[in-house]
Amino acid sequence: MDPFLSLFFSCFLLTSGYIVVQASPHHHHHHHHRRAEHEVYDDHAFSRRPTKLFVFGDSYADTGNIRKSLGNSWKEPYGSTFPGKPAGRFSDGRILTDYLAKFLGVKSPWAYTWMKLGGKKLRNGMNFAYGGSGVFNTLGDLLPNVTTQMDFFEKLMNESLYTKRDLQSSVVLLCLAGNDYAAYVLKDGSVQGLQKFIPKVINQLTLDLKRIKALGATKVAVTSLEPLGCLPRMTQMSAFQQCNVTQNLAVGYHNFLLQQAVEKLNNETRTSTFFILDLYNSFTSVLEQKGDSQGILKFETPLKPCCMGINSGYWCGSLDEKGAKMYTVCSDPKSAFFWDASHPTEAGWRAVYTNLKSSLEQNLKSY
Numbered sequence: 001m002d003p004f005l006s007l008f009f010s011c012f013l014l015t016s017g018y019i020v021v022q023a024s025p026h027h028h029h030h031h032h033h034r035r036a037e038h039e040v041y042d043d044h045a046f047s048r049r050p051t052k053l054f055v056f057g058d059s060y061a062d063t064g065n066i067r068k069s070l071g072n073s074w075k076e077p078y079g080s081t082f083p084g085k086p087a088g089r090f091s092d093g094r095i096l097t098d099y100l101a102k103f104l105g106v107k108s109p110w111a112y113t114w115m116k117l118g119g120k121k122l123r124n125g126m127n128f129a130y131g132g133s134g135v136f137n138t139l140g141d142l143l144p145n146v147t148t149q150m151d152f153f154e155k156l157m158n159e160s161l162y163t164k165r166d167l168q169s170s171v172v173l174l175c176l177a178g179n180d181y182a183a184y185v186l187k188d189g190s191v192q193g194l195q196k197f198i199p200k201v202i203n204q205l206t207l208d209l210k211r212i213k214a215l216g217a218t219k220v221a222v223t224s225l226e227p228l229g230c231l232p233r234m235t236q237m238s239a240f241q242q243c244n245v246t247q248n249l250a251v252g253y254h255n256f257l258l259q260q261a262v263e264k265l266n267n268e269t270r271t272s273t274f275f276i277l278d279l280y281n282s283f284t285s286v287l288e289q290k291g292d293s294q295g296i297l298k299f300e301t302p303l304k305p306c307c308m309g310i311n312s313g314y315w316c317g318s319l320d321e322k323g324a325k326m327y328t329v330c331s332d333p334k335s336a337f338f339w340d341a342s343h344p345t346e347a348g349w350r351a352v353y354t355n356l357k358s359s360l361e362q363n364l365k366s367y
């Protein structure tokens with residue numbers, strides 16, 4: 001099977017798992033989000049600590065920006081571990097953004113759509129990531145692409161809510177999990193076209209990286225694409241036994257071009273501003289070891305998600321017309337790596353974070 005055709009399928013499923021059109025007049029949830037800020041963070045290692053975290057990207061990083069009408073992350077049982085009810089995170093609890101903030105020794109930054117709540121929420125940085133988004137538009141104009149997310153940020157800078165100096169002393173996370181490819185395929189993209197589309201995604205991503213550097217960023221973490229062929233949607237056919245190797249090879253092409261682009265950017269600017277946060281290898285390592293590298297977290301059947309639709313027509317969080325749950329949830333989310341068809345549990349992210357830590361230490365030690 002052509003690797004690009006495989007990539008086509010896996011990406012389609014990545015997005016279809018969580019974009020759901022549902023009529024809902026409510027948009028914002030304020031109260032429970034605050035709890036994210038009360039943890040004590042202590043495992044950073046810097047000579048000069050970064051002051052803020054700015055985040056751009058999609059559901060792997062979104063902590064509450066996506067509209068209620070667009071994300072099942074606003075439905076039960078999302079958020080059951082943390083903060084205790086649905087709050088917009090695509091997991092049972094904490095996600096990559098929260099763990100990166102923990103590493104940096106700052107509180108998890110406020111979600112941009114909630115910033116109207118007060119100036120003091122600017123202190124830890126800002127999260128501009130929207131679930132389902134990409135470098136290009138993925139769902140018409142409904143989800144801000146990375147360019148638009150950066151416009152939001154630039155606007156705050158223009159209003160002097162953040163300064164270039166703030167950005168210079170901060171870390172930026174750009175986290176993209178494959179929605180551009182999903183959207184491309186939905187718009188009738190051909191397999192041959194997709195081969196040309198991958199470099200286009202990388203080119204746009206490179207422009208976005210250049211832009212954030214031009215605004216003042218000195219440390220930018222950009223994620224590699226996770227092994228899409230290991231997502232539960234794709235492994236369901238094998239009863240969650242095996243990753244689709246062909247699809248993962250295709251993901252490798254994206255990651256190879258990304259690696260080249262990052263090296264080129266650093267070389268051109270004679271800096272080490274950009275570094276890759278290697279989700280591909282950290283996911284793979286956790287899945288192969290069935291746990292984290294320290295043996296604290298254990299995932300007996302790592303490819304099987306905690307929360308599943310009762311058949312292929314349903315997904316985690318879906319209800320039928322009478323309001324009956326059309327999904328099942330495992331008894332202990334800590335024992336599962338994947339939460340739903342596409343996203344890790346809090347425990348899953350913690351295990352991934354454990355693997356990323358040495359790379360974070362190495363790349364951020366100049367702070």
Ligand SMILES: *[C@@H]1O[C@H](CO)[C@@H](O)[C@H](O)[C@H]1NC(C)=O
Binds near residue numbers: 005245247
């Ligand atoms: C991998 O995924 C493709 C669809 O993208 C499918 O045709 C192929 O059979 C899968 N391979 C395995 C080993 O499951």
Ligand SMILES: *[C@@H]1O[C@H](CO)[C@@H](O)[C@H](O)[C@H]1NC(C)=O
Binds near residue numbers: 136145
């Ligand atoms: C991002 O979204 C805006 C608004 O929809 C659109 O005008 C722009 O072309 C998009 N950028 C890219 C790179 O696709």
Ligand SMILES: *[C@@H]1O[C@H](CO)[C@@H](O)[C@H](O)[C@H]1NC(C)=O
Binds near residue numbers: 151154155158
């Ligand atoms: C910010 O200000 C600059 C300079 O005036 C302008 O070029 C840019 O369009 C503004 N950006 C936004 C998003 O308002």
Ligand SMILES: *[C@@H]1O[C@H](CO)[C@@H](O)[C@H](O)[C@H]1NC(C)=O
Binds near residue numbers: 263264267268
């Ligand atoms: C870095 O850039 C220089 C020119 O500025 C070039 O000669 C060299 O090959 C580049 N190295 C890499 C690894 O891209």
